[in-house]
Structures are given as C-alpha cells and as structure tokens.
Amino acid sequence: MAREKVKPCGVLASGDVGRWDSESDVVIVGLGGAGACAAIAAAESGAETLVLERASAGGGTTEVSDGMMYIGGGTSLQQACGFEDSPEEMFKFLMASVGPEPDEERIRAFCEGGPAHYDWLVAQGVPFEAEFYAGRMLSPEQQGLTYSGNELVHPFPDLAVPAPRAHMAACTGPTGAFLMQKLLERALALGVRIQPDTRAETLVCAPDGRVVGVYARQTGRDQYLRARRGVVLCAGGFINNQEMVCQFAPSLMKAQYHAATDGDDGRGIRMGMGAGGAAVRMHTGQITLPFYPPKGLMRGVFVNAQAQRFIAEDAYQGTMGEVCLLEQHGRVWLILDDEIFERRAYAEPEIAGVGESIEELEAEVGFPEGALQFTIEAYNRDARRGEDRLFHKGAEYLKPLETPPFAAFDMSWDKIPYAVFTLGGLRTNARAEVLSVDGIRIPGLYAAGRTAASISSPGYASGTSVGEATFFGRVAGFSAAGGGA
Amino acid sequence: MAREKVKPCGVLASGDVGRWDSESDVVIVGLGGAGACAAIAAAESGAETLVLERASAGGGTTEVSDGMMYIGGGTSLQQACGFEDSPEEMFKFLMASVGPEPDEERIRAFCEGGPAHYDWLVAQGVPFEAEFYAGRMLSPEQQGLTYSGNELVHPFPDLAVPAPRAHMAACTGPTGAFLMQKLLERALALGVRIQPDTRAETLVCAPDGRVVGVYARQTGRDQYLRARRGVVLCAGGFINNQEMVCQFAPSLMKAQYHAATDGDDGRGIRMGMGAGGAAVRMHTGQITLPFYPPKGLMRGVFVNAQAQRFIAEDAYQGTMGEVCLLEQHGRVWLILDDEIFERRAYAEPEIAGVGESIEELEAEVGFPEGALQFTIEAYNRDARRGEDRLFHKGAEYLKPLETPPFAAFDMSWDKIPYAVFTLGGLRTNARAEVLSVDGIRIPGLYAAGRTAASISSPGYASGTSVGEATFFGRVAGFSAAGGGA
Numbered sequence: 001m002a003r004e005k006v007k008p009c010g011v012l013a014s015g016d017v018g019r020w021d022s023e024s025d026v027v028i029v030g031l032g033g034a035g036a037c038a039a040i041a042a043a044e045s046g047a048e049t050l051v052l053e054r055a056s057a058g059g060g061t062t063e064v065s066d067g068m069m070y071i072g073g074g075t076s077l078q079q080a081c082g083f084e085d086s087p088e089e090m091f092k093f094l095m096a097s098v099g100p101e102p103d104e105e106r107i108r109a110f111c112e113g114g115p116a117h118y119d120w121l122v123a124q125g126v127p128f129e130a131e132f133y134a135g136r137m138l139s140p141e142q143q144g145l146t147y148s149g150n151e152l153v154h155p156f157p158d159l160a161v162p163a164p165r166a167h168m169a170a171c172t173g174p175t176g177a178f179l180m181q182k183l184l185e186r187a188l189a190l191g192v193r194i195q196p197d198t199r200a201e202t203l204v205c206a207p208d209g210r211v212v213g214v215y216a217r218q219t220g221r222d223q224y225l226r227a228r229r230g231v232v233l234c235a236g237g238f239i240n241n242q243e244m245v246c247q248f249a250p251s252l253m254k255a256q257y258h259a260a261t262d263g264d265d266g267r268g269i270r271m272g273m274g275a276g277g278a279a280v281r282m283h284t285g286q287i288t289l290p291f292y293p294p295k296g297l298m299r300g301v302f303v304n305a306q307a308q309r310f311i312a313e314d315a316y317q318g319t320m321g322e323v324c325l326l327e328q329h330g331r332v333w334l335i336l337d338d339e340i341f342e343r344r345a346y347a348e349p350e351i352a353g354v355g356e357s358i359e360e361l362e363a364e365v366g367f368p369e370g371a372l373q374f375t376i377e378a379y380n381r382d383a384r385r386g387e388d389r390l391f392h393k394g395a396e397y398l399k400p401l402e403t404p405p406f407a408a409f410d411m412s413w414d415k416i417p418y419a420v421f422t423l424g425g426l427r428t429n430a431r432a433e434v435l436s437v438d439g440i441r442i443p444g445l446y447a448a449g450r451t452a453a454s455i456s457s458p459g460y461a462s463g464t465s466v467g468e469a470t471f472f473g474r475v476a477g478f479s480a481a482g483g484g485a
Numbered sequence: 486m487a488r489e490k491v492k493p494c495g496v497l498a499s500g501d502v503g504r505w506d507s508e509s510d511v512v513i514v515g516l517g518g519a520g521a522c523a524a525i526a527a528a529e530s531g532a533e534t535l536v537l538e539r540a541s542a543g544g545g546t547t548e549v550s551d552g553m554m555y556i557g558g559g560t561s562l563q564q565a566c567g568f569e570d571s572p573e574e575m576f577k578f579l580m581a582s583v584g585p586e587p588d589e590e591r592i593r594a595f596c597e598g599g600p601a602h603y604d605w606l607v608a609q610g611v612p613f614e615a616e617f618y619a620g621r622m623l624s625p626e627q628q629g630l631t632y633s634g635n636e637l638v639h640p641f642p643d644l645a646v647p648a649p650r651a652h653m654a655a656c657t658g659p660t661g662a663f664l665m666q667k668l669l670e671r672a673l674a675l676g677v678r679i680q681p682d683t684r685a686e687t688l689v690c691a692p693d694g695r696v697v698g699v700y701a702r703q704t705g706r707d708q709y710l711r712a713r714r715g716v717v718l719c720a721g722g723f724i725n726n727q728e729m730v731c732q733f734a735p736s737l738m739k740a741q742y743h744a745a746t747d748g749d750d751g752r753g754i755r756m757g758m759g760a761g762g763a764a765v766r767m768h769t770g771q772i773t774l775p776f777y778p779p780k781g782l783m784r785g786v787f788v789n790a791q792a793q794r795f796i797a798e799d800a801y802q803g804t805m806g807e808v809c810l811l812e813q814h815g816r817v818w819l820i821l822d823d824e825i826f827e828r829r830a831y832a833e834p835e836i837a838g839v840g841e842s843i844e845e846l847e848a849e850v851g852f853p854e855g856a857l858q859f860t861i862e863a864y865n866r867d868a869r870r871g872e873d874r875l876f877h878k879g880a881e882y883l884k885p886l887e888t889p890p891f892a893a894f895d896m897s898w899d900k901i902p903y904a905v906f907t908l909g910g911l912r913t914n915a916r917a918e919v920l921s922v923d924g925i926r927i928p929g930l931y932a933a934g935r936t937a938a939s940i941s942s943p944g945y946a947s948g949t950s951v952g953e954a955t956f957f958g959r960v961a962g963f964s965a966a967g968g969g970a
Contacts, residue, residue, distance in 0.1 A: 007693065007694035007761065008694045008695075008761060008921055008925045008926060008927050008928060009694055009760065009761020009762075009921050009925075009927060010761065010921055010922065010923055010925070011761075013692065015692075099735075100735040100736055100738060100739070101731045101735035207498065208492065209492035209493045209494055210493075243924065244922070246586045247763070247765045247766070247912065247922075248765055248766070250584075250585040250586035250766070251585055253585060253586055254585070269922075270922045270923060273761075273921075273922050274761065274921075274922075275494065276493060276494020276495065276496075276758075276759065277494075278758065278764075279763075279764075279922075280732045280733055281732070281733070281735070281768070282767065282768075283766070283767075283768040283769075284768075306793070306794070306795075306875050308791070308793045310791075326812075327811075327812040368874050368875055369874075370863060371863070371875075374859045374863075378853070378856070378859075389853050390791050390853055390856075427732060436493055436494050436495055437495065437729070437732075437751075437754075437755045437758050437759075437764070438495055438755060439728065440493045440494075440495070441493060442493050442494060443493060
C-alpha cells in the first residue's frame, strides 16, 4: 500500500499511487465555513468538486462559532443600517490594529472585496436583518450588524473612521449552525460531492512538485483522490494538537479553553507543509478573556501583580486576553466598587478579596503596600475629570471607584479559562495560493480558513475568522477552479 | 541545467541530478562555530568530510561574536575556578528560565554532555585560563569563566544552585576570532576539505525523501555534491533576511542592530524546510538592550510610559531587551540620580529630561502627573529597607534615588539600537537530526547552530548560541558520520 510510501516530510509521490479512486477538478479538504464557500465558488465556476470531511457531516468550527463575520468596506447591510464605511477606512483600521508587519496585499483584497462578498453571501441564501445592535459583542437576536473589535477604542477613532463590521445572519437558533446550514444547502444544490467520514492524510505531488491529489482514509480504507485543477486545504487550525502548540506556539499552552473542534488538529497545515508550503506566524493565537458581558464591568479597573493599571478596560476582550496572558504573564485582577459590582455572565470568577477601603482590599489581595491605593486614587482623579490620561479609556466607562465595599475578581490564567484558538498557518497570497518560504507558489495548492495564516495576528476583532474563512474560502475555490498557472 | 528543476518547495530530486561533481561521506553547509565542530567530529569519526562556505573563508557569526560559550554541568574549568555545578542544577536552571515549554530532551543532553564537551574543546586546542571574572558580562581578559545570564537574579537562586557557565577561551585578541582559528586549524589538520565561495542552494533528495547531497553554486557554476552519509546544515540564522523576519518574527523588525553576518539570511533553514524539516519557534529572538556596562547603571530605575516599574534592573540585558521590546512596546526610560549618573559604554543614550526634583523630571519627560513621584517614592522606601518588594532586585543594586539633579535616559527602541538575532529554526532532536512537523526524521539531514531552533527561547544567557553551536555542531557531525538509521 502507498501508505508506507508517504515520505518523511509527509507527502506522497504521484508515482507511488497505483490507482485513482476518483477524479474531480477540485478537491477540498474540510467542510467548515471556508470549505463550504470554496466548494460553492468552485462549483459556480464550473468545476467538478469533491469535499472530504473527517466528521460524519459538514460544519467544522464555523458551526460551533457565534457565526459573526467581520467584513466591511461599505456593504449593503452597513449602508442599510446607516453606517458609512469604505475599503480605505477599513484598510486603515486593519493596518493600524493588526500589526506588527501586517499582510498588506491580503488585507487590501479583503477590504476591497467586502461589499461584493456580502452580496455573494446573500445570493447563497444567507439572510441578514438591516438592524444595528449597539450592545457589546454577544450574539444579537436578529440584528445584523454590530461592533466587534477595537474600532471605538483609543487610538483607532483617530486613525480611521469607525464602522461596525460584524455581520450576523438572521435566524432564531445558533447563528454559526444556521450559516453552515445555508452554505451546505447551497453547495449540495450546485452538485458538490461531499464525502464524510474521510480523513485526508497527505497530499499527492507530481515529480515537478505540483499538487495533483489527496491520499485519504475512509473507514480504514485507502483512497486516492485525483484533483485535476487543484486542492484546497480548509481543515481548520491546530489548537487541539498539543505537540504542535508546544512546538510552534508555546505561549498559548496556558489558555485552557479551546474555541475549536476536534478537527482543529493542524492536519491541513501539516499536509501543506509536506508539499512545501511555509507555515508562518505560527506563534499567534486569538486569546479571549471573556470578562464581559455584562459590559458594566468595563467600568472596573484591571491591575497586574504590582497593582498597576496596564490597559484601557474598554478594550475588546480579545485584546484584553492577549495583553493579560502575554504581557502580564496571566496575573491580573479586576477591581470593582459596590456600585458596579455584578456577577459575570460566563464562568464565575473567584473573588480574591473584599474590603471596606481600597487599603483593606490591597492588604487582603496581597498587593504591595500603597500600590493599589495609588492606582485607584489616580484613576478616580482622572475619572472625575472624564479623562483617562494613562490609557484613554472611553468616557462612558469612566467612573470613580468610591462606593464601599470594594472587591477584586481574580482574572488570572489559572483561575479563569482564557479561550484560545490559533491564527498561524500556511502562507497564502490574495488568490489563496499557498507559498513556500521563498514566496514561490506551490502549484495546485490553495488554503483558507484557519489552515491559512490570519490577516489579523494579533489585533483580532470577533468574526475575523469566519469572515476570512468565507472570504478567502470563496477566493480559493474560484482560484482552484481556474486551475492556476 | 538542474537549476530549473528545483521544485517550488525548494528541493532538487536526485533523479534530476545528471552528475555528481564530488562525493564525500558528510557535507556540511556553513563554516561558523557549528560547522567547524561538525566537521571536526565527522572527521574524527572517520568520515570523509566536505564543508561548503559562501564566504571566502570560514568564521561565520561565531567569529564576530564575543566567543563566550554557555556550557556547564561541572566542567573542569568550573571546578578549577572553585564552583560546583552539576547537570541536575544546570538542567533545573534552564528548565525554569527558558520557558514556556522548554525542549527537555535537548536541554538534558546539553547539560549532561557539558563537561565532556569542555574537555573536547580543550582537546581541539582551545585553551582556557582557570580564573573567574566577577564583573558583569563584557569580555574578560584571559579569565575563563563568568556569569552571563540570570543565574543570580530572582527567582532563580531559589530554584537552582547558581554557577557561572560562560566559558571564554584564553587569548589576547577578539575571542570569537581566536576560537574559530583554533577550530579551523584542527579541522584542516584532520583532513576536512573546505570549499569557500560556494553558495549552497538546495538539498538533493532521493525518491524516498532521504537527503543525499547538496546543489550549490560556485562563482556562477553549478555544483552537485553527493553526501553518502548525511548533510549538516550550519548556515546561521535569518535576521538578515527581511522577508523571513517579516513573515515569521514580525516583532523583531523593530530591533535595529543585527548581531549577525550577511550569511544569516536563513538559507540553511530554507534548505531544510524544502526537504520537509519543520521550522519551529520562528518568532523568537535574542533581543539585547545593552544598558550596561557600566554596571552601576543597574542601580537606576526602569519605567514605562506610565512611569511604572516593570522589571528588576539587575536582569540580564537580554531579558531586559525582550521585556522592553515585547511587553513594554519598546517605550522605556532609565531614571538616575546624580550619585549614579554615568555615561554608557556603548551608544550614547538620549537624555529625555533632567530635573532638580523627581516632580520636575516627571513634568519634563511628560509622564502622567504624580506617576513617577509615586514610583520613585515607593522604590526609595524599599531601597532604604534593602528589599525590592515589587521585583526583588538584588540588594547590592538597591540605592534610593535622592541626590539631585535627576535624569532620564530614553531607552526606547527608536532611540537606542536594540541588538537582535533569531533563535527559531529547524526542529531537531538531541542527536541533531532534523524532524518534520510530525516529528519524523528527515533521513540524512542534521542541523546545528542558529539553523536549528534554540533550546533557549526566550530566557537566553550570553554565550548560549556559541555554546549550542559547538555542542550540537559536534553532535551533528558525529551523528551524520554514523550515517543515521
């Protein structure tokens, strides 16, 4: 069997394939949001399309996500909700917020193609309600548009005109599942062939390095699936592959909740690496510290082990997670007074201390003497003036902490499950073509979704992954159907 | 010519090689510290050995380094200087200091093999003077042993018995050049063939994935160099390849001084990736903020843009660079009073402000009102008590800042050249064999020096790179000569 002929690097030579079990124009590995959009786009382009899915049905991580899609640049929905956005302003925001060294080419494509992508989603049967949701983050009901990142947080309003860009499909149940249902219906209607319970193992390459098929296992049986035009890898990220996380993204090991499915074991990335694709920015992840809702908690004060403030507390919870885990080593507390004390909506945090005065609270938590008192005094002074000179927290969340008793939630990494998934992956260009470390195209190979490196690492906004997955999945399906050069 | 047959992933199939220009048992790419030790070890093992060097002579980055080698575990030199060290204590220190997720297998090999490695270096003709240097960091003259990392810095003395581990060869000129001279002399004496002015381009692989040779260019001419037993990649890191830094280690782009040679363009790593080796921890780098000598400056106080302290100022300057650049975003100042004010030995820092009081200095630099006053008051209180409750700075560097005038050096990334080189590279095991992303050996392929991922990223101590280069270079030469499995 050819299984033994898989090379140490993880690829199978076409010469070692005795037979092809099936032939298609395009073979897609993985049927989450990226795979479904790739399949639709390939089929729409006239390509005979086969999708391999390891689970018994499509869905992937998109299905269990909140279904939010970060897209923009002036979509019909943004317009219908009364917001002006443009590719230029979205580009300015992303370039400023996703640093360092953002991928300008793909970000530009993502911004310029946003409006058309929205229309394409609608054409696939995904409905949206033209209503804006002013709340913070959590799935709105029916409303189609909301803010999901740092657009309104200092310094971004000074750098780009803010616009809400999180697009949510209109449905009654979970949005991720609904979105996938619509996309899968459409793929099937277009004649896409879906082969579930099939675990893609490696790519098959011709002697010249071109990717010409996939070697897979279906219920214990070898399968060789030829792809005349191209293979699209849409098999998710790698947060559920502990060895890979350890090798590539050791800092993420501390985040205990994986926002992922079992499928996020890096198989797609590993297959691409076997064929010579470079895996880049593999250390990056989306780290969420879900400290709101309720959003009133943003009126509290985050401090580190020295009782120092270190961030504007109205930051997007992904930014908060990243800064707390990577820069503050996961040792952080949220200080509240009685007026704003509320229980959190998710996991109940541990109360590290309560005091009738800040001094008492300081002693109870064990902060250095005087440190918390100084921090809160300075913060209260600023809050009364309506200006946070340290971190420019929005005025609506500025309130002096002066109503006893005072409390500290322990928000440290081992007390609250920080939620994480990986953002690193295969290097791709704006056509979703996979590139080598030298920037050379691997002919016949495409990638999208979390199998490809994100355009946004760090500096994430909620919905970026499903936004990217659907956008670049669609691009990848279209590129693969075109056959490439 | 076969040049056109290099696959998109960057490897050449042996079937596309028309002729071999030469045959050896072991071919080594790069003649710095790792390559020289690999060559010596291979030749000592009886292998016919060829080294390809792109420059006109050997030396590499080791030659321009300070020549310090971080090795230990109880070497004869440590003993002769009166220090007890053991593989266990060195292992404990490294495991605690190089996190997260240290490479236990290689660290164990490095610690257990330290004493024998020192003896081996001496046997190659590298002399050491059995004298300890108590100063901080900079090249001692003749003295052979010094501290070069965080061994004496909180919390490490509580976790492992400290020992000095930086070994320096005894010579009058630059130590790196002297060390290389001794190693090159020895390699030549053993009959190692050295081919300079030869740029290795790609590896040559047999159909089963085994590495069987190197395709190189020598003054415009193609060369196909067969390796009967193995190829060892010792071609340095990638800090001088801007595109690679941007793709893999974007945070390092801000560090303006590259502690490297032109050869550190990632060629060895890219060749290994082409053959299926995984490049891991590619985001990591050694970032030095050379704020001492003079070591008296460690009595100053580092603050960030909020005038908060964030580190013990007696930290190793590599730790300082990393924390300042990555956690404090490169915006940091060093606060001094008149008693400890000194000019720095290297690049002159910009004086951001001077004041007759801390309040005046605070205003002049533009810190938030009251913030620097609070920080210095708290620090002075601790200094008088001889205990830094915030960061546990060593008592010998604790001194209240109370003698006006006060000054602030601007130590921000755009004011002082932070020195950097890369620590990520090919994944290897304790035999210096290159592994794929799935942990599978690429047969016939070995790597050492900065072409391999460091055992220490982050948590570096000066001399780790030359220590690792010589240690794992020697291991790689020995492994390659053995022919592998």
